[in-house]
Amino acid sequence: VTSILSYEDAVDLRNRYIGKSCSLFYRDDPLKIVRAYKQYMYDDKGNEYLDCINNVAHVGHCHPLVVQSECHQAATLCTNSRFLHDNMLLYAQKLVSLFPPSLSVCFFVNSGSEANDLALQLAQCHTQAGDVITVDDAYHGHLIPLVAISPYKYKQRKFYNKPDWVHVASVPDTYNGRYRRQSDDENTDFGLLYAKEVENIIKNVQIRNRKIAAFIAESLLSCAGQILLPSNYLRNVYQYVREAGGVCIADEVQVGFGRVGTHWWAFQLQGEDVIPDIVTLGKPMGNGHPISAVVTTAAIADSFYKAGGGYFNTFGGNPVSCAIALSVLHVIESEDLMKNAYEVGIYILDLLNQLQIKHEIIGDVRGIGLFIGIELVRDRVTKEPAITEAKTVCDLLKKNFIIVSRDGLHGNILKLKPPMVFTKQNANIFIEKLDNILSNLIL
Ligand code: PMP
Incomplete structure (x- = not known):
């Protein structure tokens, strides 16, 4: 029925x-x-x-291999991640192998929102700073700190006031944004132009004696209108943010797992040398089943641990979720x-x-x-x-x-x-x- x-x-x-x-x-x-x-x-x-x-x-909806692995694991064991379990470990190992070597530690959660929330916690702990730069019209999730960095959401809310730790850079949209391409053969470095705006934001933050913890952006802007970042954008932004002591978060919740065709992760479109410090994953990861993740560097994960940042997530990384996620990767590759x-x-x-x-x-x-x-x-x-x-x-x-x-x-x-x-x-x-x-x- x-x-x-x-x-x-x-x-x-x-x-x-x-x-x-x-x-x-x-x-x-x-x-x-x-x-x-x-x-x-x-x-x-x-x-x-x-x-x-x-x-x-x-x-694909209801892929037989994914459904099969889900049913098999559900009939065998589903418990929290406080026990050793092969599925989580094999998945983490496989997932990390798809990233540049510096991104080597995983945290498993249940939704893109949880992943971005944890990413902010990691960033603020590691940098001992609080301010975050986000991109206009972005959406990063439905939790309180994420609505704050999601202009797409809070602009619709009549009751909302953006907190002062959030700074908004304009959408690097070369069709309809602040700097626009006039013809296809133009030589303007739009990535640099838009990145300079982020540099200015950082300077203004510093003048006010505040410190940047993170820059967060989707590696392709989905909610802002399916926008490709101009080349050189992330390369320059990441440099400015790091010079200011902040870390760089790539939200790959919508655009990750090979959707762009040429690479596993959309940030890789910006060049092999452009590597975020924290990547958040979600939606496609479980083909419809709720599993999400944060992948970060050993240094950031260690800062959190050493600062007493114990982390427990009841459902995150359970054996069923990880069985599903493993089979999703398998299908992407085998098909x-x-x-x-x-x-x-x-x-x-x-x-x-x-x-x-x-x-x-x-x-x-x-x-x-x-x-x-x-x-x-x-x-x-x-x-x-x-x-x-x-x-x-x-x-x-x-x-x-x-x-x-x-x-x-x-x-x-x-x-x-x-x-x-x-x-x-x-x-x-x-x-x-x-x-x-x-x-x-x-x-
Ligand atoms: N980041 C991006 C880019 C998203 O598109 C979404 C969901 N639309 C989220 C984060 C939040 O994910 P979730 O709905 O799984 O909490």
């Missing part, structure tokens, strides 16, 4: 018993999804939807999913670039691997966000059995981050439907 409640009862109970603040896709006409497999989701009426957004179902992400990503971007020529509303197309953004604008010169149009496009795609979400502060950026098994045929269908919808869109 995959469905117990009727659709109407489900809507009614959701409205009655679940907080309205908890987001629900297509709130006016929500989907009741009852099962999923690979890159497809099925609703209570038996309709099949192409899933273009579930980055959590990284190796060559990074290569697929790379190839299908190029294919989609190419098709989108062709659509952009045809449809004025597509202001920008960007991305890498299976992490792609399509910015819809009312006017290519003013770049006025096409907010209602983006919502209409998503609603119409849903009517065409394609699930796509929107992001960015204004919600005008269509966001693609499908399971890594997404194919070129899937891309063709998405593009064909999008093309039809945009051709008939009344502006």
Whole structure:
């Protein structure tokens, strides 16, 4: 049995018993999804939807090997991490092997928020400082200190005042940000320009006798609107932050585990020499099961330990979670999913670039691997966000059995981050439907 409640009862109970603040896709006409497999989701009426957004179902929904390892371990042992267990140790060993050698110590937690919260604790303990620099429109989680470093979230809250330990750098967006590229052959070093802003923030903090503990940024900006960091951005920012005594945190919760196709981690796109001090992982790590992690240097982990930072997390790193996470890594490798992400990503971007020529509303197309953004604008010169149009496009795609979400502060950026098994045929269908919808869109 995959469905117990009727659709109407489900809507009614959701409205009655679940907080309205908890987001629900297509709130006016929500989907009741009852099962999923690979890159497809099925609703209570038996309709099949192409899933273009579930980055959590990284190796495909309900991958048989992942499910099998989960069931097997659940039937054998599930307890906390206060005992030795092979799954955690083998996973930590494997995970660390995918990072540059300096990142060698793991902490296992249950969510991206917990990972970022622990990252802040580690940073503040190691540096004996408190101030944090974050990037505008970022989202790093739902815990109190994370809302503070998540302008994407707190800007929507009428009751919120940003605490004074938080400093916000502008989004290094070369399409619609403070410094913009005018033509493709421009030689401006946008990474440096935007990094200089972080340097200024640091100077202002120091003038006020405060100290920087950390800089935190996603290695590709997802919530801010699927933005690729300009090259040289992290290299320079990390240098300024370290010179000021701070540490650098890369939030790879959305973009890690090979989504970019060329590398395991998106920070690696900025160059082999660009290495954070703390990396946070989540969403895709357990293919839908809650497991997350912090990976850091031995020095930072030791500082925390020596300062009395005992750490216990009831569910973090339990044998079932680690069995699942191990099989996710196995599937990424054995099915060559990074290569697929790379190839299908190029294919989609190419098709989108062709659509952009045809449809004025597509202001920008960007991305890498299976992490792609399509910015819809009312006017290519003013770049006025096409907010209602983006919502209409998503609603119409849903009517065409394609699930796509929107992001960015204004919600005008269509966001693609499908399971890594997404194919070129899937891309063709998405593009064909999008093309039809945009051709008939009344502006
Ligand atoms: N960081 C980023 C970049 C995220 O996208 C999210 C979740 N959207 C989080 C952290 C928080 O993760 P979680 O919802 O698992 O707490």
